[in-house]
Amino acid sequence: MASEEVITVLVTGAAGQIAYSLLLPIAKGDVFGRDKPVKLVLLDITPMMAVLNGVVMELTDCALPLLREVVATDDESVAFKDVDVALLVGAMPRREGMERKDLLAANVKIFKSQGLALDKFAKKTVKVVVVGNPANTNCFVCAKFAPSIPRENFSCLTRLDQSRAQAQIAARVEGVAAQDVSRVVIWGNHSSTQYPDVRHAVISKDGQQIGVQDAVKDDSWLKNEFIKTVQTRGAAVIKARKLSSAMSAANAICDHMRDWWHGTPEGKWVSMGVSSSGAYGIEPELIYSFPVTIDKGRNWKIVEGLPIDDFSRDKMDKTMKELQEERSTALETVKD
Ligand SMILES: NC(=O)C1=CN([C@@H]2O[C@H](COP(=O)(O)OP(=O)(O)OC[C@H]3O[C@@H](n4cnc5c(N)ncnc54)[C@H](O)[C@@H]3O)[C@@H](O)[C@H]2O)C=CC1
Numbered sequence: 623m624a625s626e627e628v629i630t631v632l633v634t635g636a637a638g639q640i641a642y643s644l645l646l647p648i649a650k651g652d653v654f655g656r657d658k659p660v661k662l663v664l665l666d667i668t669p670m671m672a673v674l675n676g677v678v679m680e681l682t683d684c685a686l687p688l689l690r691e692v693v694a695t696d697d698e699s700v701a702f703k704d705v706d707v708a709l710l711v712g713a714m715p716r717r718e719g720m721e722r723k724d725l726l727a728a729n730v731k732i733f734k735s736q737g738l739a740l741d742k743f744a745k746k747t748v749k750v751v752v753v754g755n756p757a758n759t760n761c762f763v764c765a766k767f768a769p770s771i772p773r774e775n776f777s778c779l780t781r782l783d784q785s786r787a788q789a790q791i792a793a794r795v796e797g798v799a800a801q802d803v804s805r806v807v808i809w810g811n812h813s814s815t816q817y818p819d820v821r822h823a824v825i826s827k828d829g830q831q832i833g834v835q836d837a838v839k840d841d842s843w844l845k846n847e848f849i850k851t852v853q854t855r856g857a858a859v860i861k862a863r864k865l866s867s868a869m870s871a872a873n874a875i876c877d878h879m880r881d882w883w884h885g886t887p888e889g890k891w892v893s894m895g896v897s898s899s900g901a902y903g904i905e906p907e908l909i910y911s912f913p914v915t916i917d918k919g920r921n922w923k924i925v926e927g928l929p930i931d932d933f934s935r936d937k938m939d940k941t942m943k944e945l946q947e948e949r950s951t952a953l954e955t956v957k958d
């Protein structure tokens with residue numbers, strides 16, 4: 623009998639709060655398919671091994687039909703071995719009053735180390751999603767230290783920002799649900815300089831499509847409050863919960879990975895932090911969030927040719943500048 627194909631999925635920070643909401647949907651088949659067996663590899667740091675053991679117990683107790691094996695470890699050489707997918711969540715979260723880039727000093731070294739481990743141990747086809755903040759710059763560093771893996775295999779999570787933007791628009795238009803809103807674009811950094819752009823976004827309702835600007839009928843709200851709300855939503859959740867977003871982050875990781883694995887539906891775009899090709903005047907190789915389409919071969923492609931007005935140009939350049947500054951700080955931090 624031919625051996626069955628099992629997808630090996632690494633989740634780092636597996637004892638943390640995002641992972642707690644992330645592991646079950648992956649193990650149940652929500653991401654890779656309801657008929658696709660998975661092996662979960664869970665990495666955390668040594669002091670968290672007892673907690674991680676509790677997470678393994680709970681996964682076991684779910685008696686899931688697709689979950690073939692669970693490996694819990696604090697050793698990167700074990701964790702990264704032959705992985706198909708690496709969801710790099712493990713990193714310090716920010717607290718109230720911090721910007722995500724304030725985490726650079728604490729977190730970027732993790733992504734150097736994990737880049738080296740990917741380079742040495744992972745499959746060359748591995749698909750990497752960096753979640754730990756500051757996600758774009760950590761992803762840049764991770765890819766830099768894994769030169770044997772194609773840059774196209776690295777991404778960072780800005781899907782939560784996309785979902786937040788869709789939800790804000792839906793709440794503003796009578797009778798519209800978040801999934802009726804498409805083609806919202808998140809440009810740039812997963813930070814408060816990101817640019818959520820609805821100029822090309824549409825609402826599909828009753829078989830008709832209508833532009834978001836026409837449906838909302840309030841340009842001032844779209845240009846000011848809407849953008850600010852999406853940019854600062856993470857901070858608002860921290861203020862309320864005293865902990866950063868976890869359930870919504872896990873949901874966005876699943877959406878991001880599912881679309882990468884299976885491809886985007888015809889006519890739909892999603893936003894992902896990916897290596898810039900130079901499109902839209904963004905410096906090549908920066909990890910910048912763009913609208914992308916993904917084919918069945920798991921290749922993403924930046925949606926090109928969207929008209930960019932002065933308002934957008936200014937915002938897209940501002941967030942690029944922040945990424946350039948973060949990169950300088952990060953490279954200084956990991957130089958030895
Ligand atoms: N890109 C995005 O949209 C979002 C990113 N985040 C970020 O995700 C990260 C994780 O958030 P939470 O799960 O809430 O944090 P958490 O503190 O609950 O869990 C993080 C886990 O990572 C572990 N960890 C630390 N260093 C590690 C290493 N070198 N290797 C493996 N594991 C390590 C910790 O021990 C801890 O168990 C944070 O940096 C947070 O800011 C959070 C929400 C959204």
Ligand SMILES: O=C([O-])CC(=O)C(=O)O
Binds near residue numbers: 755866867
């Ligand atoms: O805001 C934070 O620090 C956590 C995060 O990235 C988000 O919720 O988008």
